[in-house]
Amino acid sequence: MYTQAMDLAPKEERAKLRSAEEAELEARFEARIDAGDFIEAKDWMPEHYRKTLVRQISQHAHSETVGMLPEGNWITRAPTLKRKTILLAKVQDEAGHGLYLYSAAETLGTSRDQMLDALHSGKAKYSSIFNYPTLTWADVGVIGWLVDGAAIMNQVPLTRCSYAPYARAMVRVCREESFHQRQGFDSLLVMMNEGTDAQRVMVQDAVDRWWWPSLMMFGPPDKDSVHGTQSMRWGIKRISNDDLRQKFVDATAEQAKVLGVTLPDPLLAWNAERGHYDFGPIDWDEFWRVVGGHGPCNKERLAARVKAWDDGAWVREAALAHESRRAAKKEAA
């Protein structure tokens, strides 16, 4: 998750004054991008490309890390041992995805502490979707189906990102993410087909709450996207927000029928002429409100991350102290 970062940050002025040598390097870089080459960590790259990637990859990492919280909320209350082990594995995967991505960002010259500091101080963003609460067990299934489904749509094109360490991390992430969506759908299917009426109502309620925020995960409409064009040209981003969103709607509208739930959009209808589903307008005011820090759980999520980091400080320090004492002893011997 997720390319929102590319759309949200203020536009940076590109340096106007460049030396002849730099212009030459940049021309060569652009040529490599145009030829579809991958860029590796130690290759020359324009400062703006580096900055865009650090912002994108670190915010993607933050999203994976914060993304553990809404679902982690249900680990101790999963209805069966089977669902509990599945959920544990999934949340552990999210932690892993965060770690792959932090490492990829570090290859660009930022440090883990810098990135975490940006998250904890509220300077860095993460995907707006994780600022919504998980009210019932059905939310866990719906997150797998819709949120992870949207994430996969977003992430698959990133496996072809021009920056190779990011692309490699995304290959790993995508390989694991498919399980996340399938387990979610499977869990909902059990509730819909074998559950009680109350459980079916619970699933529908969760779908009603998560549908629109899931559509927002693809970021603002193309016409309002600040960084879209440059990111597309540099091969950081491969498919536009609106195109991905449409692809997601087309896929999920069919899946909803199999599940037997209604998507909460009266305007959702197949358009034979376009060969796509039409859908109603998205409440972008809500999106910007949540991005701006005023979603239902923004404060709670950030506080949980900061507390985990602060509470773990003594462990990090002790481990370092232990190692330096061991190293000193070894040297003395």
Place this chain on the structure above:
Amino acid sequence: MSQNEWPLWEVFVRPKAGLDHKHCGSLHAADAKMALQLAREVYTRRQEGTSVWVVRSSDITASDPGDKPMLFDPMEDKVYRHPTFYKLPEAVDHM
């Protein structure tokens, strides 16, 4: 700012017996033992490996991308190093 950060390690995993260890990513750990443990958690959650190596990132010496043409291009015109360069009579061409 990063003085309290655990050092960075590169992780290499052997996917199965008989294959080479392959670089698969990096992680932070206080010492080698912890780096191995974390590598197992982060990079082999689905039996991706049968063996793991960890190396302090600062201990790796890498070639400079700027030297790529100097280092690797000279091999481009040495086609005689490949078996396909030699056209042999059909009777012995499976050699």
